[in-house]
Amino acid sequence: MCPSPHPSGRRWDGSHVSTSRRRSLRVDPDSGSRLLRCAVNGSCRECGNLVEWYVRSNERLVRLHPQELPVSQVPKACRWHISSGVAHPAGDGSGWCRLPHALLCPARAAPPSVPQLSGLRRSMAIRTRRLLDAGALAPLAAPPDSPPAGATACRPARPIVQLLYVRYLAFRPVDEIQCVAQTRRRRRCPATLLSPGAPGGTWSLAPVNATSGQLTLPSDVMAVYSLSALPYQEQLRWRAQRCLQHAAALTAGDMAVADWEPFDPFRHHAHIHTRLPTHGRRPGRSGPALRRARS
Structure with a gap:
């Protein structure tokens, strides 16, 4: 015969039954990120x-x-x-x-x-x-934190991107910046921010400074991928590092932190390129516009 618990919450001898309340780890629905860890x-x-x-x-x-x-x-x-x-x-x-x-x-x-x-x-x-x-890791021709080996290497491994009037140093080339949203299979979204259905930025030569409030360094100009001409919501999508599909899905969480690093011309001098990229077609910039930028 198995004793049944007393409905009053006390044992047979009258002592109180201490029960631990289970609490589940939840995220606030209004949170902009679903990352549960700081690391x-x-x-x-x-x-x-x-x-x-x-x-x-x-x-x-x-x-x-x-x-x-x-x-x-x-x-x-x-x-x-x-x-x-x-x-x-x-x-x-x-x-x-x-x-x-x-x-x-x-x-x-x-x-x-x-x-x-x-x-x-x-x-x-x-x-x-x-x-x-x-074959799980693709070899790199040159480390991203080092300047290009030859003068013909014009595709920045870590480009300087300007959005929302702030310049950032990206950790990947422009066409390889990956979405940070979480898919339904609890994996990171493989889509990139630059897609055929989305407007892209333009490459231009700008003075070597971090933002509009800093003085220009007495050196050459640098190549900047500018998104300032895009609508405000589109620049917010790039800042949040989300693809077109997950930019509209507010319930999708983040699997990683957006890897935008504020650009500092003194700390990131090795990533300054004085020529516009020439390898491949640049989205958002046509041939005549490119010739005007170089002139």
């Missing part, structure tokens, strides 16, 4: 290893190594810590710290200041080689 997982486009995106105190994004390391293995100038979901470039006084992925990326030159991390860097290079051999 967004992803993979490096250059080496294919796992990274975590965090927001810094200046609202910029930083890629960190997904694992913590002992502070004895990391130089003091390279230590990072996470506090309340925000990444800070310093130690927190504990015996563990985080490390930027740029110091460990096998696709980049090894910095001379961190020789003690050569073992971890070597293991990441082995994983990159396995991805290349399996």
Whole structure:
């Protein structure tokens, strides 16, 4: 005979029955993003290893190594810590710290200041080689954070895009910027922002400055993919990094953070191109218009 619980919420001896209320993790319906974590997982486009995106105190994004390391293995100038979901470039006084992925990326030159991390860097290079051999990672002709090797390379790997009167540095070429929305199969949307059914921007040569409030540097002009001529709603779609289908679907969540980095001519001087792209047809710009821009 199995005893049945008393309907009054007390045991047979009269003591109270303590029950824990189950609470499910939910997202506010009015939230603009459906990301439940402050650290967004992803993979490096250059080496294919796992990274975590965090927001810094200046609202910029930083890629960190997904694992913590002992502070004895990391130089003091390279230590990072996470506090309340925000990444800070310093130690927190504990015996563990985080490390930027740029110091460990096998696709980049090894910095001379961190020789003690050569073992971890070597293991990441082995994983990159396995991805290349399996065809899961496409080899890059040149790292995105380095200037082009030859003068004929006119397709910027990280172009400068101007939208909503602000200039940003994109992490991918213009025709490869991917939508960040979540599909019904809980995967990232494979569509790109630049599609045949959507208006595109125009390439033009502009003075080397970040925004309209900064002084122009005493150097040459730079190539900028301008979206200022597009309607306001279209520029908002590019800023939210959503394709045409998911721009209208307000219920679709985000699978990644929009990878727009505010352009700084001093920090991003290596990505400044003084010529207009010539490889392939540029959307939104015809031949006569291109000749007028070059003249």
